[in-house]
Amino acid sequence: MNRKYRKTVIAANWKMNKTPSETKAFLTEFKNKLPRSRWCDIVFCVPAIDISAAVRAMRETRVAIGAENCNAAASGAYTGEISTGMIVDAGCKYVIIGHSERRAMGETDAEVNAKVLAALGAGLHPILCVGESLEQREMGVTEEWIAMQLKAALQGVTEDQMKKIVIAYEPIWAIGTGKTATPEQAEEVCCAIRTMIRKRYSAKIGRAVTIQYGGSMNEKNAFELLAQPDIDGGLIGGASLDTDKFLAIINAANQPTA
Numbered sequence: 725m726n727r728k729y730r731k732t733v734i735a736a737n738w739k740m741n742k743t744p745s746e747t748k749a750f751l752t753e754f755k756n757k758l759p760r761s762r763w764c765d766i767v768f769c770v771p772a773i774d775i776s777a778a779v780r781a782m783r784e785t786r787v788a789i790g791a792e793n794c795n796a797a798a799s800g801a802y803t804g805e806i807s808t809g810m811i812v813d814a815g816c817k818y819v820i821i822g823h824s825e826r827r828a829m830g831e832t833d834a835e836v837n838a839k840v841l842a843a844l845g846a847g848l849h850p851i852l853c854v855g856e857s858l859e860q861r862e863m864g865v866t867e868e869w870i871a872m873q874l875k876a877a878l879q880g881v882t883e884d885q886m887k888k889i890v891i892a893y894e895p896i897w898a899i900g901t902g903k904t905a906t907p908e909q910a911e912e913v914c915c916a917i918r919t920m921i922r923k924r925y926s927a928k929i930g931r932a933v934t935i936q937y938g939g940s941m942n943e944k945n946a947f948e949l950l951a952q953p954d955i956d957g958g959l960i961g962g963a964s965l966d967t968d969k970f971l972a973i974i975n976a977a978n979q980p981t982a
């Protein structure tokens with residue numbers, strides 16, 4: 725982290741977990757336990773059906789709500805999809821885009837790019853996910869792969885719009901596996917991502933972009949991961965489903981930075 729130049733963002737990705745009533749109960753408990761001091765931005769990205777309950781539960785707090793996906797179209801015949809306009813109107817500030825679990829369901833780089841542009845157009849902060857497979861890591865092509873994912877996802881994104889984007893580095897082999905990237909491995913890629921952004925935009929944007937790590941981040945490893953200079957937060961799956969574990973990760977963001 726480096727709080728002088730950029731925001732620290734700790735975000736939950738609930739994936740397909742919790743019903744609306746469970747959302748209400750969980751977030752009410754979370755709100756009561758949340759310390760008053762402000763160390764980082766906190767976001768809960770929840771299933772679409774839980775958004776209203778989450779927004780209601782977190783009203784008048786500093787906690788933001790996000791969606792886990794969106795459709796790039798403004799409206800139309802897309803059964804089961806939700807638009808960025810709907811997400812904004814429901815009270816969200818963030819939307820996860822390009823998660824590897826959605827890419828595995830067939831989401832292409834071109835679709836990720838269209839969703840990023842739609843989200844920015846609607847005034848949302850996209851949390852743009854990138855990351856390599858185990859095979860790619862073992863072949864030594866991690867950085868090339870991520871450079872390609874970023875180039876495709878950021879097509880047409882202006883310098884001004886880039887200020888709204890959070891990038892999440894999520895190595896696929898670390899997601900839900902309990903196999904966290906070491907702080908050094910995670911830092912190496914997050915630092916490379918920052919360099920890519922700096923080269924594509926400017927030194928100022930490179931310095932200001934928030935880059936999260938995601939993949940089995942938990943209450944035990946968060947402190948060390950967040951101590952890395954280029955890791956500005958986390959995108960947390962499993963550990964965000966437990967108030968105490970998620971609060972411990974938020975507490976880990978309260979450490980001195982360079």
Ligand code: 13P
Nearest residue numbers: 737899900939940961962
């Ligand atoms: P886990 O924290 O469960 O590994 O999930 C990470 C993730 O995919 C967050 O988007």
